[in-house]
Amino acid sequence: MSTAKTAETDVFTRRESAARSYCRAFPVVFDTAQGSILTDIDGRDFIDFLSGCSSLNYGHNDPDMKAALIDHISRDGIAHGLDLHTNAKAAFLEAFERHILTPRGMGHKVMMTGPTGTNAVEAAIKLARKVTGRTNVVSFTNGFHGMTLGALALTGNESKRAGAGGVSLGDVTRMPYENALGEDVDTLQMIEMLLTNPSSGVEPPAAFVVELVQGEGGLNAASTDWLQGVARIARENGALLIIDDIQAGIGRSGSFFSFDGMGVEPDMVTLAKSLSGFGLPFACLLIKPAHDIWKPAEHNGTFRGNTHAFVTARVALEKFWADDRLRNEIALKSQVLEERLHRIAERLPGARVKGRGMMRGVDVGSGDLAGRICAKCFDDGLIIETSGAEDEVVKVLAPLTIPMDQFREGLDILESAVESLPPFAFAAE
Known part of the structure; x- marks a missing residue:
């Protein structure tokens, strides 16, 4: 590495907080990106199987979104508008209504929250408590819902919860x-018993908050029967059903919403990550109209709505969700991914495939082994990460739009990384 490039790297160690994370696994300086490819300052290309942790479901720098954003900026379109009415917001809402809500018969209101997923979760649990007059919220083992204190209270991961610095993370009951x-x-039987037994010690909940594919929790995927059971239990106990679709939604698990086709209509849905389509910060909360009892500014934020994100999100909806082409493409790639991951899992004693749609991975049984696989992939030009309570799952989050040849090439690198490990690597686990 040249002196100039070394200096560029040194500044991160010298000035950036120790909280930095992904860069430790991928110690290069990235410069450009297009589609499914990231390029570093040395000109080396990497296939991206991380996709901004599912914030880039449509890949990097989609040309149509980029052109619309450049046009908006060039004509001095609104850059920041609080929650003022803007034509960019109107165009997004109309596209979202036309392509997503109306075809599903969803009358939900769209609440612009702060720009990240945890902001949407905070708004959801605050509103659920306001609607029901209750404080307890049910979340689930291995769930991840954000890093601010309310969302963190719902989160199961021990290391993430430790970041609260000893502050109480209460008013939550964890269910299996x-x-x-x-x-x-x-x-389901256990949950029902705990909620109906007056001596269980579990307070009546305001809401159930659930991911249908647990992104950070190890790609555990809920079945239709189980989700319908949770919805029924929530309804019978006067609680709201909140589906956290921040990582599993917007096409990642097969359709726009992870609950599509499962016969459930949630009271609220949290969305973020790929909502902007372009990697811009943007989150919202979908709310059944009967529950939209906020007073003006009762829950607000300086960045509640990102006008630039409205522009790109509208293009994403019109380009990818006006017909079934992307959905069919996801189905085909999901089948390829599942077949290849099963082939890879067969090479690893005790390994198993987990997840749904284009949100799948291989549980290799050990965080150390998964880390070695991902490190070898990086050396060979593939960006891929782990998930799970002990980082034991090698997790594939390729862009939904990745060309099939690049997709297969990335899977070849992953399979080669597994094959390259010495036999004792598996025996030692």
């Missing part, structure tokens, strides 16, 4: 996710 106690244990 589907199969959390083994496939022979009916967790």
Whole structure:
């Protein structure tokens, strides 16, 4: 590395907080990106199987979104508008209504929250408590919902919760996710018993908050029967159903919403990550009209709505969700991904494939082994990360729009990384 490039790297160690994370696994300086390819300052290309942790479902720098954004900026379109009415917001809402809500018969209102997923979760649990007059919220083992204190209270991960610095993370009851106690244990029966037994000690909940594919929790995927059971239990106990679709939504698990086709209409849905389509910060909360009882500015924020994100999100909706082409493309790639991951899992004793749609991975049984696989992939030109309670799942989050040849090339690198590990690497786990 040249002196100039070394200096560029040194500034991160010298000035950036120790909280930095992904850059430790991928120690290069990235410069440009297009589609499914990231390029560093040395001109080396990497296939991107991380996609901004599912914030770039349509890949990097989509040309149509970029052109619309450049046009908006060039003509001095509104850059920051608080929650003022703007033509960019109107165009987004109309596209979202036309392509997403109306075809599904969803009458939900769209609440612009702060720009990240945790802001949407905070708004959801605050509103659920306001609507029901209750404080307890049910979340699930291995769930991840954000890093601000309310969302963090819902989150199960020990290391993430430790970041609260000892502050109480209360008013939450953790329930077992589907199969959390083994496939022979009916967790719905357990949840129902705890909520109906007046001596269980569990307070009546304001809401159930659930991911249908647990992105950070190890790609555990809920079945239709289990989700319908949770919805029924929530309804019978006077609680709201909140689906966290921040990572599993917007096409990642097969359709725009992870609950599409599952026969459930949630009271609220949190969206963020790929909502802008372009990697711009943008989050919102979908609310059934009967629950939209906010007073003006009762929940607000300086960046509640990102006008530039409205521009790109509108293009994404019109380009990718006006017909079934992307959905069909996701289905085809999901089949390829599942087949390849099963082939890879067969090479690893005890490994198993997890997830749904284009949100899948291989549980290799060990965070150390998964880390070595991902490190080898990076050396060979593939950006891929882990998830799970102990980082034991090698997790594929390729852009939904990745060309099939690049997709197969990335999967070849992953398979080669597994094949390159010495036999003792598996025996030692």
